[in-house]
Amino acid sequence: MEMVFVAPPAPRRIEDLKRRFFATPVQALLSLISLAVMVFLAWKLLNWAIFSxxxxxxxxxxxxxxxxxxxxxxxxxxxxxxxxxxxxxEEQWRSALACVAVVVMTVLSCMPAFWTGRRIALVWGAGTALYYMLMKGGVLGLAYVGEEAWGGLALTLFIFVTTCLIGFPLAICLALLRRSELPWISRTTGIIIDSVRSLPLISIL
Incomplete structure (x- = not known):
């Protein structure tokens, strides 16, 4: 006679919550305290952000x-x-278009169709040139705007995307160098990584 094993019924939601958060008196007390703290913080946040x-x-x-x-x-x-x-x-439309150029450049970079050296270089080269032309001007009838007047969302987006473009490959290279079998390479890379990691962000800026 063949034996058939029947899986136990799945616990109900309330029973599962009891098992997870109220299995013992101490666990129940900690769960209630945590819930009270979360409700208190949520109320404080709503009061600060909306009601007051x-x-x-x-x-x-x-x-x-x-x-x-x-x-x-x-x-x-x-x-x-x-x-x-x-x-x-009167030239802020150019800054808005520069933001669009950075976003389009980022979206195209995330598409597998552009994951080749030539295509990604073309996307980033054209996007950076378009951004610089829009922001600086002086060509195609655009008024010249010095770098001291650049700012806001357009500059923030460009710096962020450029930092990611440089930072990600550099981080991968440093990680691979740190795992090198040559001691002087791995130790030197480790010193560089630990030194930069230990620096406060404000000192780097």
């Missing part, structure tokens, strides 16, 4: 100073500074 926040600029700076929550009105008042920095007002 200032969203309009009608009250002026005094309203933000008197508020117990976030001052979101600064975004409405300074959104151009945040997005475009000191870039000239």
């Amino acid at each position: 926040a200032v969203f309009t600029t009608s009250g002026g700076p005094e309203a933000c100073q008197a508020a117990a929550g976030a001052c979101w009105s600064v975004i409405a008042a300074r959104w151009r500074i945040i997005l475009f920095g000191l870039y000239p007002f």
